[in-house]
Amino acid sequence: MDAAINALPYLMQGLVTTLYIFGVAIIIGFIIGLIVALMRLTHIKPLQWIAKIYVNIIRGTPLLVQIFFIYFGLNSLSFISLDREVAGIITIAINAGAYLSENIRAGIQSIDKGQTEASRSLGFSGGQTMRFIILPQALRRMLPTFTNQAIITLKDTSLLSVIGIADLTQRGEVQASATFESFAIWTTVGIIYFIIIYILTLLSNFVERRYKLR
Amino acid sequence: MSIVQVKNLKKHYGQTEVLKDISVEISEKEVVCVIGPSGSGKSTFLRCLNRLEEITSGTILVNGHEMTDNNSDINKFRQEVGMVFQQFNLFPHKTVLQNITLAPIKLKGKSKTEADALGMALLEKVGLKEKANSYPSQLSGGQQQRVAIARALAMEPKIMLFDEPTSALDPEMVGDVLQVMKDLATEGMTMVIVTHEMGFARDVCDRVIFMDGGYIVEEGDPKVLFTNPKHERTRSFLSKVLQS
Numbered sequence A: 001m002d003a004a005i006n007a008l009p010y011l012m013q014g015l016v017t018t019l020y021i022f023g024v025a026i027i028i029g030f031i032i033g034l035i036v037a038l039m040r041l042t043h044i045k046p047l048q049w050i051a052k053i054y055v056n057i058i059r060g061t062p063l064l065v066q067i068f069f070i071y072f073g074l075n076s077l078s079f080i081s082l083d084r085e086v087a088g089i090i091t092i093a094i095n096a097g098a099y100l101s102e103n104i105r106a107g108i109q110s111i112d113k114g115q116t117e118a119s120r121s122l123g124f125s126g127g128q129t130m131r132f133i134i135l136p137q138a139l140r141r142m143l144p145t146f147t148n149q150a151i152i153t154l155k156d157t158s159l160l161s162v163i164g165i166a167d168l169t170q171r172g173e174v175q176a177s178a179t180f181e182s183f184a185i186w187t188t189v190g191i192i193y194f195i196i197i198y199i200l201t202l203l204s205n206f207v208e209r210r211y212k213l214r
Numbered sequence B: 001m002s003i004v005q006v007k008n009l010k011k012h013y014g015q016t017e018v019l020k021d022i023s024v025e026i027s028e029k030e031v032v033c034v035i036g037p038s039g040s041g042k043s044t045f046l047r048c049l050n051r052l053e054e055i056t057s058g059t060i061l062v063n064g065h066e067m068t069d070n071n072s073d074i075n076k077f078r079q080e081v082g083m084v085f086q087q088f089n090l091f092p093h094k095t096v097l098q099n100i101t102l103a104p105i106k107l108k109g110k111s112k113t114e115a116d117a118l119g120m121a122l123l124e125k126v127g128l129k130e131k132a133n134s135y136p137s138q139l140s141g142g143q144q145q146r147v148a149i150a151r152a153l154a155m156e157p158k159i160m161l162f163d164e165p166t167s168a169l170d171p172e173m174v175g176d177v178l179q180v181m182k183d184l185a186t187e188g189m190t191m192v193i194v195t196h197e198m199g200f201a202r203d204v205c206d207r208v209i210f211m212d213g214g215y216i217v218e219e220g221d222p223k224v225l226f227t228n229p230k231h232e233r234t235r236s237f238l239s240k241v242l243q244s
Ligand SMILES: Nc1ncnc2c1ncn2[C@@H]1O[C@H](COP(=O)(O)OP(=O)(O)OP(=O)(O)O)[C@@H](O)[C@H]1O
Pocket: B013, B018, B036, B037, B038, B039, B040, B041, B042, B043, B044, B045
């Protein structure tokens, strides 16, 4: 118990890193997801293909391999040098972006065709229709799935400990081997993750209630 | 002055020809009702007028614009053509007032104050001023349809298209919507109305177009067409719908 309490400040620094990487990665991932979803829905074939290939590659390979590929693989090329944090954020963002793009696409496609027709008949262009009419409804509708993905992504960041990013998990390992109090340390780390995810869920429920489609 | 000029309009869906050589002119301030059996192409015809459907061949002139010209700005042309749908299609994430003001603000550059004033005036006209801050899902079907009419009017269109505006409504809601349309007709709005409301067609329209199988079979003054149709197909259609 003492070991856990003593380790707490050190672990909290790890939590800050975890939250920082998660925050930046999920925002970038969301932007990627939005762009890729729109690429899938254009009538321009090459854009559709690129989007499809990207999603399939991410879905068809383990995240750990993606992390190794970007941090070790890309870094082994002479003209690329990424530090751990950047490589970590990129990997997590690209990974989340692929899954989010599928959710966003499904959300967009779930909006009734009549909405587009009403908007176009008023004189809105296709782009304006997407921006003012379709996306606001689609994003509201996909909020629960978005929360789901955010929780998965937050947990995925723990894998970044393998490339030496000093996140919550990596700091847990350091403490566990330094103190020989594995049980107490990993219990503490687990509780911290649990609380953060619980807060995330509450936050999302709040936003969902607030922006519910009436 | 004709505000709509349709010449030799044809429309295919794949192999099936849905509109077969339609030519028609509509004058300013004219109220035209389109009637005909299900599947005869009434909606398709109406939707070609603002290019919600791409046509196969022919020309469509609305307000002097060639609607099918790929080099011109269809979005600008559409601003002058209001459309009201059977299923209302209000924007569920916007309030009633926002539904009406969105297009004037974004497309005509109106200030919010200006657009709100216009929106409230239109809501007053359709008798729904007190619903300005409600959401569409909080309204009855008839109320939603009247908001949809107000939304279309907010762009100050030169012509209004209606596709069976009362077909999705409970019977007791139909009257209010028809009344709003009647008022519009009296004010001199040009209207093309696809409808199954034969009473309305007879009383309000200047001209009735009867469509069947992708053709305009017969058209004319409703009083004449309803009492003394020239074509056998018109007669049999009317005897069916007027009975029920
Ligand atoms: N997207 C489409 N693809 C293929 N065929 C279609 C499509 N839309 C309509 N049609 C066909 O075109 C014909 C005319 O349809 P339209 O909706 O214009 O008829 P309508 O006169 O409005 O009928 P209703 O009174 O039932 O609304 C029908 O036979 C219909 O099956």
